[in-house]
Amino acid sequence: IVGYLALAFGWRPAFMIIFAIGIVWMVVWFFIAANSPDKHKHVSQEELMLINKMKQEEDALETVENQTAHSLGYYLKQPIILVTAFAFFCYNYILFFFLSWFPSYLVQQHHLDIKQMSLTTMIPWIVGFVGLALGGYISDKIFNLTGRLLLSRKIVLVVCLLMAALCVGLAGTVSSVVPAVLLMSVSIFFLYVTGAIYWAIIQDVVHKSRVGGASGFIHLIGSVSGIVGPIVTGY
Structure with missing residues (x-):
């Protein structure tokens, strides 16, 4: 825009x-x-009155839970946290590819002018907006069917990240702008479906007194892809 x-x-x-x-x-x-x-x-x-009552109950429960809460280091060594961090790295890799290379790809490979490029690059993000809104809903639906919370998160992450990567790969094989933008839009849709899932996993498995530290660790790993992703892709 x-x-x-x-x-x-x-x-x-x-x-x-x-x-x-x-x-x-x-x-x-x-x-x-x-x-x-x-x-x-x-x-x-x-x-x-209801909010205050619930808050008092939560505070009492939190006092008990804090006495047995694991350290941040304990959580950062757990496989579920490490795998989630790697998944977020992959998420950011594709995201930074779009931010850094997609406009140049449209101009250099498909010879769009700046105005055409500006209008065309709006499409994937509009589709991504829909995907981001649907992510939590899809995960909850899977949970309702399976009764397994972490499994529902894992299914969304694995399936959607694979689909996003596949669409990016296929976009490099097409010769016209319409299928390229279509594939990129589908990729962004699947990518953004996972947008809230990383943080849902943190909330599911980490004590709330350690959520900030665990989230920061995952952001750290994910941000590394913002450094290496554009360089590797461009090379």
């Missing part, structure tokens, strides 16, 4: 438009969000 705005209005107005959208959303968020339920005008007294 930014590329199209830059062509239509110039690069300075394009940046100003994006800036204005952010400011508008900040103002909207300021008025609709609150720091706590008791400060939100749309939370009734009955709801507030």
Whole structure:
């Protein structure tokens, strides 16, 4: 969208438009969000009493759980965490490929001009938006069928990452822009279906006092692909 705005209005107005959208959303968020339920005008007294009761029960349970919580180092050595980190590395590898090489691929390989490229590159991300919204729903449906929480997460990760990689590979064999964009869009769809699953796994298997550290570790491994991915792909 930014590329199209830059062509239509110039690069300075394009940046100003994006800036204005952010400011508008900040103002909207300021008025609709609150720091706590008791400060939100749309939370009734009955709801507030229920929330406080549940919070007291959770705090009591957390006190007991904290006494037996494993260390962060324990979790970082668990196979499920290491495999999830590797899966997120693969996720980011494909993602950074799209961010760094997909526009250049359309221009150099399929000879699109900048305007055509800007419009064409919107398509995969629109499809990806749908995939991201469906990811948790699909995982929960599989869980309802199998009754096995981690299995439902694993199925989504394995199947969708394989499909995303397959579509990227096939896109390199086509000779026209339409099938290339179609394959890339399908790839982004499957990739984004997995977007929330990594963090769902962390919530499922890690004590909440260690979730931040485990999530940071997975982000660290995933971010490495942002360094090596574009270099390896370009080479």
